[in-house]
Amino acid sequence: MSEASWTKGMAGVVADATAISSIDGERGELRYRGYLIAELVERASFLEVVGLVVDGELPGPTDVAALEGALADRALPAAAQDVLARLPRDTHPMTVLAVVLPLLDDAASKERPRLGARPAQRAALLALAARLPTVVAAWTRLRRGLAPLAPDPALPLHADFLRMTRGAAPDAREVAVLDATQALQMEHGFNASTFAVRTVASTLAPLSESLAAGVAALHGPLHGGADEAAYRMALEVGGPEAALAWVDAALARKHKIMGLGHREYRVVDPRALVLRPMALDLARALGPAHVRVLETLAAIDDHAAARFAAQGKRIRANVDFYKGAVFAALGLEPDCFTALFAMSRAFGWGAHALELWDDHALYRPRAAYRGAPPREVPRPTMV
Numbered sequence: 001m002s003e004a005s006w007t008k009g010m011a012g013v014v015a016d017a018t019a020i021s022s023i024d025g026e027r028g029e030l031r032y033r034g035y036l037i038a039e040l041v042e043r044a045s046f047l048e049v050v051g052l053v054v055d056g057e058l059p060g061p062t063d064v065a066a067l068e069g070a071l072a073d074r075a076l077p078a079a080a081q082d083v084l085a086r087l088p089r090d091t092h093p094m095t096v097l098a099v100v101l102p103l104l105d106d107a108a109s110k111e112r113p114r115l116g117a118r119p120a121q122r123a124a125l126l127a128l129a130a131r132l133p134t135v136v137a138a139w140t141r142l143r144r145g146l147a148p149l150a151p152d153p154a155l156p157l158h159a160d161f162l163r164m165t166r167g168a169a170p171d172a173r174e175v176a177v178l179d180a181t182q183a184l185q186m187e188h189g190f191n192a193s194t195f196a197v198r199t200v201a202s203t204l205a206p207l208s209e210s211l212a213a214g215v216a217a218l219h220g221p222l223h224g225g226a227d228e229a230a231y232r233m234a235l236e237v238g239g240p241e242a243a244l245a246w247v248d249a250a251l252a253r254k255h256k257i258m259g260l261g262h263r264e265y266r267v268v269d270p271r272a273l274v275l276r277p278m279a280l281d282l283a284r285a286l287g288p289a290h291v292r293v294l295e296t297l298a299a300i301d302d303h304a305a306a307r308f309a310a311q312g313k314r315i316r317a318n319v320d321f322y323k324g325a326v327f328a329a330l331g332l333e334p335d336c337f338t339a340l341f342a343m344s345r346a347f348g349w350g351a352h353a354l355e356l357w358d359d360h361a362l363y364r365p366r367a368a369y370r371g372a373p374p375r376e377v378p379r380p381t382m383v
Contacts, residue, residue, distance in 0.1 A: 006368040015365075016198065020053060020351050021187045028267035032187055033057070038274050046158065046179035047071075053187050054122065054351045070126040074134045074151035074160065079103045081148075084135070089143050093339040094219040096139050097132065101212040104131045110206040114357045121357065124207050125350035132343045133157060137164035140336060158182065161343075166331050174330055177282045181323050184271040185341055187348030193217035193224070194345075194352055201353040202363040214349040215342050224338040230259035231324030231334055234296040243299035251307055259321030260304055271319035276301075279322045282329055290329045297325060 007013050022031045030037045033052050040049055044058060047067045051059035059067065076084075080103040087096060105124060112120050138148035141164075149164045158178045162170040188194070196217040201210040218224040237246045250257055276298065283290035301317040308315040327337045 010365075015190060015195065015363075016356075016361075018190070018352065018355060019056070020348065020355060021189055023189050026267070028270050030188065030270050037184060037270055041180045041183055041274050044183075046156075046183050049183040049186060050347050053347055054125065054354070067126070068156070070123065071130040071157050072153035073127065074130045074153065074157075076131055076134050076138070077103060077106065080131075080135070081138075084138055084142060084148070092219070093136060093139055093336045094215060094224075094342065097135060097339055097342055098212050098215045098219070100135050101128070101132070101215060102206070102208045104128050104135075105206070105208045110208070114201075114204045114207075115360055118354055118358060121207060121354055125347075125354065128208055128211060129343075129346045129350065130157065132346055133161035134164065136336065136339045136343060137161055139339075140165050140332070141167075143333075162330060170330075173282065173285055177278055177326060178330060180278055181275060181326055182340070182344035184275060184319055185323070186344045187351065191223065192220070194349060197349040198352050198356050199363045201356050202361065204357075204360075207350065207353055210353050211346055211349050214345065218338060218342055218345065224341050226259045226318070226320035227324035227327065227337040227341065228334045229324075230297065230321045231293070231328055231337070233258060234293045234300070234325065237296050237300065239292055240295040240299040243296055244303045247300055247303045247307065251304070257300065257304055260301070260315055260317055267314050268316035269318040272317045272321060275319055275322045275326070276317070279326045279329075282326060286329050290325070293325045293328070294322070297322060 020033065022034075023029070024031075032040060032049065033056060035044075035052070035058075040052070044052070045064070047064050048058055050071075051057075051063055051067055055063075080100050083100055083103060084096070087099070091099075105128060109124050109127075112124070114121065134151050141148050146167070149167065151164060152160050155163065156175065159170060159175045162174060162178065190198075193214040197210050197214040200213040201207070221229075237243055247257070249255075280291075280294050280298070283294040297317075301321060305316050324334065324337050327340055328334065332340070
């Protein structure tokens with residue numbers, strides 16, 4: 001590649017091939033392994049989506065049962081429990097995940113070959129992904145001054161997560177919405193965190209440490225975090241009746257409205273189309289306060305879209321715009337929202353690591369040098 005062809009931030013650069021997901025930004029389509037995301041959320045279970053992303057095909061009943069068994073071992077190793085107990089309670093949940101994730105497997109797992117070892121690495125991925133909800137739930141309780149609860153392997157993954165977080169069993173509606181939300185954000189092409197995972201995995205680093213790189217990238221405010229920002233924005237606006245004036249003022253001062261627009265989509269994010277009605281239904285079931293937040297977000301989305309359309313722009317809410325309100329309705333603190341993002345995206349990150357190891361190459365892009373021209377170090381001056 002000539003230096004003339006380089007692109008700042010690698011925008012539009014094809015770095016590698018993948019069979020895991022595809023994005024059509026002009027048509028507003030996201031597909032996992034060829035299937036539209038809306039159809040998957042409507043017709044497939046969360047575990048079926050996991051199997052599709054990780055293994056390439058929708059699993060049958062026997063395969064789903066095997067996945068359920070693989071994700072049932074959610075207990076944390078002693079070293080991870082010890083670190084959680086010692087961390088300062090003001091540590092951000094994403095920092096906690098980045099610190100603890102490499103402790104969720106053992107030395108033997110880290111020493112296993114990466115290449116030509118898909119069954120073993122697949123098992124390692126499922127074991128790591130199963131334990132992330134336990135970490136997030138344990139940290140949530142520790143920050144509240146409560147003892148962590150042991151996982152219940154008899155429960156589905158997200159039902160157990162909500163139980164470990166809140167200390168009481170959730171109802172089926174809550175679990176269904178969390179399942180759908182997590183399926184929606186499991187995979188999304190070569191975003192910054194996925195590319196970070198693939199880059200680290202290309203060095204043949206252990207899977208747990210490759211996933212930790214993804215957590216670190218997702219913690220950046222330009223990648224993860226819009227869900228928290230949009231939720232806090234809705235609280236600041238106060239209600240749907242104030243949304244129109246707030247949007248007009250924000251646009252007048254060229255203030256970025258977090259959660260609107262997406263780098264990949266020229267039309268509405270298809271994940272937001274799925275999540276918005278589900279989020280409103282959940283809010284109505286849980287009470288007026290939650291309804292008010294969702295109605296505020298919907299009013300901001302609709303009015304901003306109309307204002308942008310008048311300027312010839314197609315900018316709508318992305319999936320982050322509504323999912324923070326979903327997580328808040330489920331009883332989670334705002335700074336925990338991105339940790340739930342990581343819980344889901346871990347399956348996608350791991351699928352990318354496995355895919356890379358199936359057809360391995362070390363990532364080593366070139367840099368276009370723009371520094372000083374060739375020069376010599378001055379000779380010492382003789383006195």
